[in-house]
Structures are given as structure tokens and as C-alpha cells.
Amino acid sequence: MAAAVAGEEEVTNRQVILKRYVTGCPTVEDMEVVTGTLRLAVPPGSPAVLVKNLYLSCDPYMRTRMTKHAVPSFVPDYVPGKVLDNCGVSKVVLSGHPDFKPGDLLWGVTGWEEYTLIPNPVFCHMINHREFPLSYYTGVLAKAKKGEHVFVSAAAGAVGQIVGQLAKLTGCYVVGSAGSDHKVNLLKAKFGFDDAFNYKKELDLNAALKRCFPHGIDVYFENVGGAMLDAVLDNMRHRGRVAVCGQVSQYNLERPDSVDLFRLVGKHIRMEGFLVSEYAGEYRRRFEEEMARYLTEGKVVCVEDVAEGIEAAPAALVGLFAGRNVGKQVVVVARE
Amino acid sequence: MAAAVAGEEEVTNRQVILKRYVTGCPTVEDMEVVTGTLRLAVPPGSPAVLVKNLYLSCDPYMRTRMTKHAVPSFVPDYVPGKVLDNCGVSKVVLSGHPDFKPGDLLWGVTGWEEYTLIPNPVFCHMINHREFPLSYYTGVLAKAKKGEHVFVSAAAGAVGQIVGQLAKLTGCYVVGSAGSDHKVNLLKAKFGFDDAFNYKKELDLNAALKRCFPHGIDVYFENVGGAMLDAVLDNMRHRGRVAVCGQVSQYNLERPDSVDLFRLVGKHIRMEGFLVSEYAGEYRRRFEEEMARYLTEGKVVCVEDVAEGIEAAPAALVGLFAGRNVGKQVVVVARE
Numbered sequence: 001m002a003a004a005v006a007g008e009e010e011v012t013n014r015q016v017i018l019k020r021y022v023t024g025c026p027t028v029e030d031m032e033v034v035t036g037t038l039r040l041a042v043p044p045g046s047p048a049v050l051v052k053n054l055y056l057s058c059d060p061y062m063r064t065r066m067t068k069h070a071v072p073s074f075v076p077d078y079v080p081g082k083v084l085d086n087c088g089v090s091k092v093v094l095s096g097h098p099d100f101k102p103g104d105l106l107w108g109v110t111g112w113e114e115y116t117l118i119p120n121p122v123f124c125h126m127i128n129h130r131e132f133p134l135s136y137y138t139g140v141l142a143k144a145k146k147g148e149h150v151f152v153s154a155a156a157g158a159v160g161q162i163v164g165q166l167a168k169l170t171g172c173y174v175v176g177s178a179g180s181d182h183k184v185n186l187l188k189a190k191f192g193f194d195d196a197f198n199y200k201k202e203l204d205l206n207a208a209l210k211r212c213f214p215h216g217i218d219v220y221f222e223n224v225g226g227a228m229l230d231a232v233l234d235n236m237r238h239r240g241r242v243a244v245c246g247q248v249s250q251y252n253l254e255r256p257d258s259v260d261l262f263r264l265v266g267k268h269i270r271m272e273g274f275l276v277s278e279y280a281g282e283y284r285r286r287f288e289e290e291m292a293r294y295l296t297e298g299k300v301v302c303v304e305d306v307a308e309g310i311e312a313a314p315a316a317l318v319g320l321f322a323g324r325n326v327g328k329q330v331v332v333v334a335r336e
Numbered sequence: 337m338a339a340a341v342a343g344e345e346e347v348t349n350r351q352v353i354l355k356r357y358v359t360g361c362p363t364v365e366d367m368e369v370v371t372g373t374l375r376l377a378v379p380p381g382s383p384a385v386l387v388k389n390l391y392l393s394c395d396p397y398m399r400t401r402m403t404k405h406a407v408p409s410f411v412p413d414y415v416p417g418k419v420l421d422n423c424g425v426s427k428v429v430l431s432g433h434p435d436f437k438p439g440d441l442l443w444g445v446t447g448w449e450e451y452t453l454i455p456n457p458v459f460c461h462m463i464n465h466r467e468f469p470l471s472y473y474t475g476v477l478a479k480a481k482k483g484e485h486v487f488v489s490a491a492a493g494a495v496g497q498i499v500g501q502l503a504k505l506t507g508c509y510v511v512g513s514a515g516s517d518h519k520v521n522l523l524k525a526k527f528g529f530d531d532a533f534n535y536k537k538e539l540d541l542n543a544a545l546k547r548c549f550p551h552g553i554d555v556y557f558e559n560v561g562g563a564m565l566d567a568v569l570d571n572m573r574h575r576g577r578v579a580v581c582g583q584v585s586q587y588n589l590e591r592p593d594s595v596d597l598f599r600l601v602g603k604h605i606r607m608e609g610f611l612v613s614e615y616a617g618e619y620r621r622r623f624e625e626e627m628a629r630y631l632t633e634g635k636v637v638c639v640e641d642v643a644e645g646i647e648a649a650p651a652a653l654v655g656l657f658a659g660r661n662v663g664k665q666v667v668v669v670a671r672e
Contacts, residue, residue, distance in 0.1 A: 244600045261583065
């Protein structure tokens with residue numbers, strides 16, 4: 001397939017669809033890769049863009065969309081029989097939108113398929129730094145605060161590795177947890193964490209945190225929830241802050257693990273959730289430039305776990321919950 | 337007993353002691369009222385004060401001190417065989433401290449007993465407004481934020497009634513929950529809440545909150561935890577805030593109820609605990625003057641549930657967990 005197709009050509013389009021709502025841990029059988037066809041066209045007069053997907057981001061939060069919610073979450077639940085969606089990097093094939101033209105590279109919300117017709121590309125952004133691996137644009141990141149003792153869970157994952165490095169750059173003492181000795185070594189040797197531990201080998205998370213933070217934790221960057229959050233709350237300093245990015249240990253549970261929140265009171269702890277999608281416009285642009293500079297200067301490095309081909313997408317997603325990925329999990333649909 | 341005793345006289349001193357650590361809901365049998373004696377004297381050269389206790393504050397959080405904690409909480413656990421302590425109003429009998437003299441009225445941390453020797457009165461404060469019922473000084477309060485849709489749980493309790501009235505004074509839309517129709521009427525008729533509901537009669541807390549807040553909750557003043565917190569998180573607005581004051585429904589549980597905290601992420605919700613003891617000095621003084629003005633002007637009213645005599649203290653404390661109190665639970669040890 002050429003990248004810029006002008007006419008009414010029809011292409012095959014492999015898609016990852018949700019087969020059924022998921023209970024417990026997702027399996028590859030909960031998804032299916034089907035082959036359909038797509039007519040390469042955008043509706044006349046519409047602002048739609050038709051894109052060829054290159055890289056798909058594979059994120060634990062997707063599990064939360066595989067359950068039907070009585071109360072809508074921040075993103076719509078997936079629908080059985082329909083294609084999954086998430087952030088990714090795509091190349092414009094056809095465009096009805098004045099801001100985008102064939103050949104442009106975009107990052108934003110797209111389908112888990114080879115080609116996607118995006119009716120209104122409000123969540124699509126032009127890629128400004130072609131000098132970096134395009135897959136980096138699948139990872140959108142949050143920043144830790146300055147000058148404090150910081151703990152990051154799931155620290156070898158997509159978000160954790162960057163958060164830890166940014167916290168180091170701002171002069172924090174940074175400790176991370178991960179689920180294998182290989183990842184722990186990566187945290188210390190490659191990402192420059194001050195310390196790290198393998199939570200699967202610790203009999204007592206509370207004791208592990210006390211060992212790493214004898215004077216307590218100022219900032220906890222929360223990616224996992226459950227028992228880890230519970231242990232962290234016991235080790236927070238007075239007026240400590242918990243930035244809640246995700247809770248990967250909780251997504252497969254019918255009822256979340258019990259956490260004693262009364263400890264927020266005694267130590268005046270603040271817990272705050274956030275979505276990177278809230279930080280749009282100028283803020284996002286500045287962050288992109290800052291990250292580009294850090295990457296160029298080698299101050300931040302990025303480890304990716306790359307699955308090849310759309311057929312590999314379901315297993316890549318399922319693997320997140322077993323901790324099989326080392327670094328950011330990406331699915332390569334096509335390289336151009 | 338005269339209030340100001342100069343010499344080395346010995347008095348009987350009835351005390352409420354913890355008999356054993358508590359599991360589940362506390363009962364009066366977990367405590368015991370014993371009669372001892374106390375020599376009316378302060379150690380020479382020490383800053384101690386010896387006080388006669390008048391009013392004792394009876395607060396749900398005391399339950400959390402009746403369990404032995406592996407990790408220390410913000411206040412020490414009670415010790416079996418020893419007298420309980422908490423905030424109260426007392427009259428100075430003897431003083432070795434330059435700031436206090438016999439006859440002064442204090443509020444602060446004191447024992448659940450008739451007389452208490454306070455070795456170092458750092459948590460004692462002079463009472464500045466004798467024009468109000470002294471028992472009001474057992475209730476120390478937190479303030480809601482301005483101009484928003486506010487939900488207060490345990491709204492007819494010690495803290496809830498004041499929080500709701502202050503929120504109304506700042507022009508908020510205020511709804512409260514309580515555990516009886518009588519309390520619900522009190523909220524609407526006496527405290528001026530815009531709406532209120534009896535949580536024990538609601539089959540679905542989520543639906544009750546939707547009825548009262550069709551457009552969602554900006555600020556939740558959290559006094560109960562558990563299922564109510566869970567339902568509230570489903571009804572918070574984007575960037576809503578949860579002020580965590582207490583979690584009375586959770587103190588008797590071995591494991592706290594499960595709450596889905598991932599919802600903090602999707603709606604960018606902030607949860608923050610606090611202790612009134614952190615707001616000391618000038619802030620406390622200003623708050624006291626403001627509350628005094630509101631009380632004088634009749635803009636804030638205060639409902640107390642008064643138990644008579646130190647012997648009534650254990651049952652008053654136990655009654656909090658059955659919701660038997662209407663308003664602030666106080667124990668009168670003596671009236672002067």
C-alpha cells in the first residue's frame with residue numbers, strides 16, 4: 001500500500017475487536033483479530049481524516065474499558081464486536097481537515113487496526129520531532145514535583161521510567177519498585193534511580209519502604225494501588241502527596257483491595273488523580289519541547305518493549321498484567 | 337470539692353479506663369469506671385497544671401485509639417488499664433505554669449476523669465469567650481470552601497452541623513446525610529441545609545446523591561467512609577475535592593471497606609485529610625473569634641447531646657457508633 005492513496009481503492013483492514021466483556025484477568029481469547037476491508041475515502045465535506053496506523057500504545061488502563069460500567073468512566077467502555085481504540089502514531093492517507101494533509105504524521109486516539117477513519121480529528125496532534133523514534137509519541141507523560149523523596153511504583157513501565165528520570169533531573173531522591181530483578185537493575189543502572197526493589201521478592205512491603213525511606217516519602221507516584229498503596233500510606237511524611245496515575249493491580253478485581261484511607265487524616269496526606277489529556281495546548285507543547293531537549297542531550301532515556309504486527313496486540317495487552325513488558329509496551333502495525 | 341484547693345488535700349478521682357483492646361464495635365464492657373484518689377499537688381518547679389475536668393468531648397475517632405497499631409497513628413493508642421484522654425474543658429486547680437492560674441478555664445487535651453494532672457500543658461488553651469456554653473469548646477471545627485455544591489455526611493454530628501452552616505454562610509448549595517428522620521428534619525429546619533436524606537432509608541446511595549446533585553458534587557466533606565465514599569466518588573464533578581475529616585463507618589472494621597480509587601484519576605479528584613490540631617496559633621484564634629461572632633449573631637447554632645456524669649462516658653462513646661447522639665456528644669463531669 002502506498003502511503004498517499006487518492007482514489008476509492010479498497011484495502012484489507014485487520015482489526016483487534018473486543019469479543020466479550022472481561023471478568024478478572026484479560027486473556028487473548030477476550031479479543032479477536034478479524035480481517036475486514038475499508039474503502040479509502042473520506043465523506044465529502046467532512047473534517048474526517050483517514051489514517052494508516054503505525055504504532056499503537058498498549059496501556060493497562062485499557063482493561064478498565066473492557067468492563068461495562070453502570071456509571072460512565074472518563075473514557076467510553078469498549079463494545080463487544082467493535083474495534084478497540086487508544087493513543088497511537090498514524091500517517092495521514094486522506095484528509096478532509098484543513099490542518100492535516102496526506103503524509104502528515106499524527107499522534108492521538110486511533111483504532112487498533114491497520115487503517116482508521118477518524119470522523120473528527122480533535123484528539124489528533126501533529127508530530128513535531130521526527131528525529132525521535134515515532135513510537136515515543138505513544139507515551140504521554142506526567143511530571144513529578146521538585147526537591148523531595150519520591151517513590152514510583154511500576155517504575156520500569158511506560159510512565160514510571162520517565163517520572164523517575166524527571167524526578168532525578170529535578171534533584172529528588174528517587175526509589176522505584178518493579179516486578180523482576182532485571183527491571184530493578186534497569187532502574188538503577190539505566191534510569192539512574194537512587195534505589196529500587198523487586199516487590200515480588202519482598203515479604204513485607206512496609207519494611208521494604210522503611211529500608212528505602214527511613215525518613216518517609218514526600219511524593220508517591222501511584223501506578224499500582226492495593227497492597228502497595230496501603231504500605232505507602234504508612235510510610236508517607238506529614239503533608240505527603242500521592243499523584244494517582246493508575247492502579248494496575250486493581251483493574252482485574254471485582255472489588256478493589258481494601259485501603260485504610262483514614263491515614264490521610266492523621267498525616268494530612270493529599271491524593272490527587274489526573275489525566276494527561278487535561279494538559280493540552282501550550283502546556284503540552286512546552287512539555288514536548290522539554291522532553292525533546294532531554295532526549296537529545298541524553299538526560300532522559302526510554303526503554304520500549306515492541307510487539308510486531310497487529311496480530312500481536314492482544315497478547316501484548318494481556319502481558320501487561322503479568323508484567324511481561326520491560327518498559328513502554330508498543331505494538332508496531334507498520335513502520336511507514 | 338472547692339475549685340481552688342491550695343494544700344495537699346487528697347480527693348477521690350473517678351476515671352474511665354480502657355479495660356482491653358477493642359475488636360469490632362466497642363461496648364461499655366471494654367471500658368471501666370474506677371475510683372482512685374489524687375493528691376492535689378503539682379511537682380515543685382514543674383510547669384504542670386492540675387485541673388478539674390468539666391466537659392469532655394466524645395468523638396468517634398477515639399475508637400481508632402482502642403486498637404493496638406503496628407505503625408503509630410497521629411495520636412498514641414490507648415493503653416489497657418490506663419485512663420482515656422481527649423479534648424475537654426477544665427478549670428485550673430493548681431498551676432506551676434506562668435500562663436495559667438487557679439480558676440482559669442482551659443480547653444485542650446485532658447483525661448477522662450474528674451481531675452487530671454497535666455505535666456506540660458502545651459495542648460491547653462485559655463477560654464476567651466465565657467459568654468458561650470463552655471461545652472462548645474469541646475467542638476473544634478473545620479471550614480468548607482466557597483461557592484460550590486457541597487455534600488456533608490454525618491451532617492447532624494459534631495462537625496457536620498457546623499460545616500454545613502458555614503458552607504451555607506458562604507453561599508454554597510448544601511446537602512447532608514444522617515441516620516434518622518429526626519436528624520434529617522433538624523438539618524433542614526434548624527441548620528438550614530438545602531436538602532438532606534436519611535441514608536438508612538435509601539436503598540441506593542448513588543441514586544440518592546443523583547437526586548440531590550443532578551449536576552454533581554464539587555466538595556464532599558467526608559465523615560463516614562466506606563459505601564458512602566464509594567457512592568460519592570461516582571457523583572463528584574470534574575476536579576471535585578474531598579476533605580477527609582473522619583470515617584466513622586470504618587473504625588470498627590478489621591479491614592476497611594473496598595473503595596474504587598481509580599475514579600480519582602478519571603475526574604481529577606483531590607482527596608485531602610487534615611487535623612484541626614495543625615491549625616494552631618493565629619489561625620485558631622481568628623477562627624474562634626469568627627465563630628463567636630456567628631454564634632452571637634445567631635448565624636450558627638449548635639446542637640449538643642449531653643451525657644451527665646463521668647459514669648455515663650463509656651455509654652456515650654459506644655452510642656456514637658449506633659448514631660444515638662443527636663449533635664455533638666458531650667459528657668458533663670462537673671458544671672463548675
